[in-house]
Amino acid sequence: MTAVLCDIDGVLQVSGQPIPGAADAIQELRDAGHRLRFVTNNSTRPRVRLADDLRGIGIDLAADEIETTPLAAAKHLAGQRVLALTMSAIRPDLARSVDLVDERADVVLLGGADESDETRDVFSWPNLNRAFAELRRGARFVCLHRNRWWRVSQNRALLDGGAFVAALEYAAEVEAEVVGKPSRAFYQAALDELGSRAEDAVMVGDDVASDIGGAKAVGMRGILVRTGKFEEQTLAEADPQPDAVIDSIADLPAAVS
Numbered sequence: 001m002t003a004v005l006c007d008i009d010g011v012l013q014v015s016g017q018p019i020p021g022a023a024d025a026i027q028e029l030r031d032a033g034h035r036l037r038f039v040t041n042n043s044t045r046p047r048v049r050l051a052d053d054l055r056g057i058g059i060d061l062a063a064d065e066i067e068t069t070p071l072a073a074a075k076h077l078a079g080q081r082v083l084a085l086t087m088s089a090i091r092p093d094l095a096r097s098v099d100l101v102d103e104r105a106d107v108v109l110l111g112g113a114d115e116s117d118e119t120r121d122v123f124s125w126p127n128l129n130r131a132f133a134e135l136r137r138g139a140r141f142v143c144l145h146r147n148r149w150w151r152v153s154q155n156r157a158l159l160d161g162g163a164f165v166a167a168l169e170y171a172a173e174v175e176a177e178v179v180g181k182p183s184r185a186f187y188q189a190a191l192d193e194l195g196s197r198a199e200d201a202v203m204v205g206d207d208v209a210s211d212i213g214g215a216k217a218v219g220m221r222g223i224l225v226r227t228g229k230f231e232e233q234t235l236a237e238a239d240p241q242p243d244a245v246i247d248s249i250a251d252l253p254a255a256v257s
Helices: 022-031 047-056 069-076 088-095 118-122 125-137 162-172 184-194 208-217 232-237 249-256
Strands: 003-006 035-040 066-068 081-085 107-110 140-143 149-153 156-159 201-205 221-225 244-246
Touching (some): 003 249, 022 035, 035 184, 047 066, 066 069, 066 184, 081 088, 081 125, 107 125, 107 162, 125 162, 140 162, 184 201, 184 208, 201 208, 201 249, 208 221, 208 232, 221 249, 244 249
Parallel strands (some): 035 066, 081 107, 107 140, 201 221, 221 244
Antiparallel strands (some): 149 156
């Protein structure tokens, strides 16, 4: 059966509120025999917390079915000294494999933003200057993702960490390496976990560039949902286009049957 890679934020839930029909759709996919992986650029919560939150809104999944950018970064940067401008909640996931430091870093790692007051501290002027100095000294620049913004509710969007990535790239005259979506390595790791070929898999997401464009670049099919970050104008301008557009995750079982 088709291997299904599914985004979380904007597809299964928005700011902790479930998308109607999400839990039933996931169960229907499981009952039909589809192999599932949940792939997310969420860089503010550890994988165990994400799993708990999703189970709390009725979605049946195990923590090890979730692929997160902090865990991908930890594997990718194993053994290196990392200056991490990230939310504190994900630092234990990073610390499994890297040495978190405040100076003389091999790597500057930037994460994403959230609604908490901690965002103001993480992306403070002193911290950005500290990262700038390390990059000028020759540290490698890596980001968990470079999302421009994220949707809190239907009528409210917030700035994300991609703005700070772009600022440091411009100031330090470097280019950041992305470990999350839409990077080929992130998608390939999820496919490897499922034992699936790209041509036998489908990616379901709300971001036509990061979710759909990234997945199609590795040979997967892409299904876009009209929830979360979805915008008609962005869809019209997208290249490549998704293989299908559905109203929500509730329509997914029929789309992959």
